[in-house]
Amino acid sequence: MLSHMVKIPTLETQRLRLRPLHKEDFEDYAALYADPEVVRHLGTGPWDRGRAWRHMVFVQGHWDFTGTGMWVVEHKETGAFLGMIGFAAPEGWPGFELAWILAPRWWGQGYATEGARAALDHAFTVLEKDRVISLIHPENRASIRVAERIGESLQGRIAHFGREMLCYGLDRKTYLRETVPEADERPAVRTAVWLI
Numbered sequence: 001m002l003s004h005m006v007k008i009p010t011l012e013t014q015r016l017r018l019r020p021l022h023k024e025d026f027e028d029y030a031a032l033y034a035d036p037e038v039v040r041h042l043g044t045g046p047w048d049r050g051r052a053w054r055h056m057v058f059v060q061g062h063w064d065f066t067g068t069g070m071w072v073v074e075h076k077e078t079g080a081f082l083g084m085i086g087f088a089a090p091e092g093w094p095g096f097e098l099a100w101i102l103a104p105r106w107w108g109q110g111y112a113t114e115g116a117r118a119a120l121d122h123a124f125t126v127l128e129k130d131r132v133i134s135l136i137h138p139e140n141r142a143s144i145r146v147a148e149r150i151g152e153s154l155q156g157r158i159a160h161f162g163r164e165m166l167c168y169g170l171d172r173k174t175y176l177r178e179t180v181p182e183a184d185e186r187p188a189v190r191t192a193v194w195l196i
């Protein structure tokens with residue numbers, strides 16, 4: 001019997017589709033987090049397949065329990081799995097976090113910025129969140145640039161799981177006043193129904 005039904009939206013940008021995670025994504029998901037370059041600033045070390053699997057279940061449970069979460073970033077043209085972008089705010093988290101993680105072969109082409117912009121717009125205009133944060137290791141220059149390019153600014157430093165992290169953030173009022181994209185640049189939203 002179905003105990004939960006969560007509507008997970010799909011966001012579309014010019015080049016990307018932010019879509020729900022499926023169990024068929026497991027090989028790509030495990031490869032992403034097994035890559036030492038990807039996890040370099042995440043403070044965890046590469047994950048084994050078991051940890052990747054458990055984390056996929058966490059991502060799905062996060063959608064189920066909170067109505068928000070991380071999307072798979074899919075390349076529209078080829079259908080390739082680029083990585084994950086979206087929200088994390090489990091118990092004890094210092095705020096509603098927007099995070100981005102892409103496989104290295106896709107870095108440096110503006111994909112993280114493009115996907116994060118769509119997610120940020122969704123957070124403020126659909127979810128109506130007051131504030132979005134991004135926790136970033138001080139040496140993670142690429143991630144800092146993504147935060148800056150989407151309009152986040154440095155709010156302070158925060159102790160997070162024993163490490164000092166930069167807390168970037170943006171509030172809705174500022175976003176709607178200064179950052180909101182033109183109507184024709186807004187991401188298209190479709191809704192998928194995820195059955196558990």
Ligand SMILES: CC(C)(COP(=O)(O)OP(=O)(O)OC[C@H]1O[C@@H](n2cnc3c(N)ncnc32)[C@H](O)[C@@H]1OP(=O)(O)O)[C@@H](O)C(=O)NCCC(=O)NCCS
Pocket residue numbers: 037038039041042083099100101102103106107108109110111112113114135136137140141142143145146
């Ligand atoms: C952070 C990350 C998502 C960026 O993805 P991306 O698609 O390459 O990002 P974009 O192309 O949209 O933008 C990257 C920006 O960072 C800059 N950049 C990229 N690598 C950099 C580096 N090593 N040092 C400094 N700046 C760098 C780029 O020049 C660009 O800025 P610019 O447009 O002003 O030139 C990607 O590097 C990644 O997945 N890293 C591993 C996971 C991670 O650390 N995630 C963030 C956790 S907080």
